[in-house]
Amino acid sequence: MERSPVNDIIGKQLLRSGTSILANYIEANSASSKKDFINFFTHSLKSSNESKVWLTILRDLKKGEEKETDWLLNELIEISNVIASSILTLKGKR
Structure with a gap:
């Protein structure tokens, strides 16, 4: 990914x-407590979902390697x- 103001912000x-996960x-x-445990897991899930958003934006703007971005999204x-x-x-519930 080349350096630019937009790429820097997204990066x-x-x-x-990503590190928040x-x-x-x-x-x-x-x-x-179990409640705290679930709360931290919930925040981890939200961070994972947010990371998917940023990777999708990178992919759609063609700012990153498509193969690498798709692999990261799948992960x-x-x-x-x-x-x-x-x-x-x-x-x-399961």
Whole structure:
């Protein structure tokens, strides 16, 4: 991805949301209650969904390598599915 003001903004947003997925997952492991645990997982899922938005924008604007962007989107879809499934299990809805 070449440097430009738009690319820099999208890149920073993607970095922020992408690292938030892992940060909230790690925080969940030291949660003081089941409610906190679920809350951290929920934030992790929201960050994963936000990352998908930024990657989709990059792809649609043709600002990144299409093959790499599609691979990352597929990885995020899988991550989101695992986190969402975990949340449903924790809430007893599965």
